[in-house]
Amino acid sequence: MIKVGVLGLQGAVREHVQAILNCGEEAVVIKKREQLDEIDGLILPGGESTTMRRLLDKYDFMDKLCEFGRQNKPMFGTCAGLILLAREIKGYDQPHLGLMDVIVERNSFGRQVDSFEADLAIAGVTDHFNAVFIRAPHILEVGEDVEILAKHNGRIVAARDGHILGCSFHPELTDDLRLTQYFIDMVKMQKNVINSCK
DSSP: OOEEEEEOSSSSHHHHHHHHHHTTOEEEEEOSGGGGGGOSEEEEOSSOHHHHHHHHHHTTOHHHHHHHHHTTOOEEEETHHHHHHEEEETTOSSOSSOOEEEEEETTTTOOGGGOEEEEEEETTTEEEEEEEESSOOEEEEEOTTOEEEEEETTEEEEEEETTEEEESSOGGGSSOOHHHHHHHHHHHHHHHHHHHTO
16 A cells, blocks of 8 residues: 655645545645655645645745655646646746646636536546636646646646646546546556665
8 A cells, every 4th residue: 555645734635635545545644744754645735826835835845845756756736736846837937846847827717716617538547537627727838758638628737747747627526536546556656666676
């Protein structure tokens, strides 16, 4: 069994934890930076990216999260989590973590009242995924080695950059576990690679 952490400072933490448990794996709510040493993969949940960044600074998480990513441990950012991971945010001078080679635009599908659901084809996951978009960002550009996994109306809404996965929507708000399971499979594969190198 692997341990998958969910950053527990703000956002849809409980729903991600339940999704991990429903996939049969152990879930850990991460509220202290030291806990990152105990897990095999990490989900950065949706929420409000500016608030999340403020809390990351307050609790001294930034360097530790960057180190986690540089160790090639899998990370999955959903909605605000995607914004935290991106190397560039349109209209902003500095990224947050800058670990994923994508450029994102915040709130590009409108405000909370403009929330919607859409049926997506997600490469390597399913041809039909009911995706929930809430004040969602989208990916404007991807780096050379980034795989585009899904688009909605021509906009990139899911991508994978090696051990880092990101999406614009909230998979944890549905009963469909397939994207969470896809990330768990990434974590398992990476853990096997790390163990084989020891």
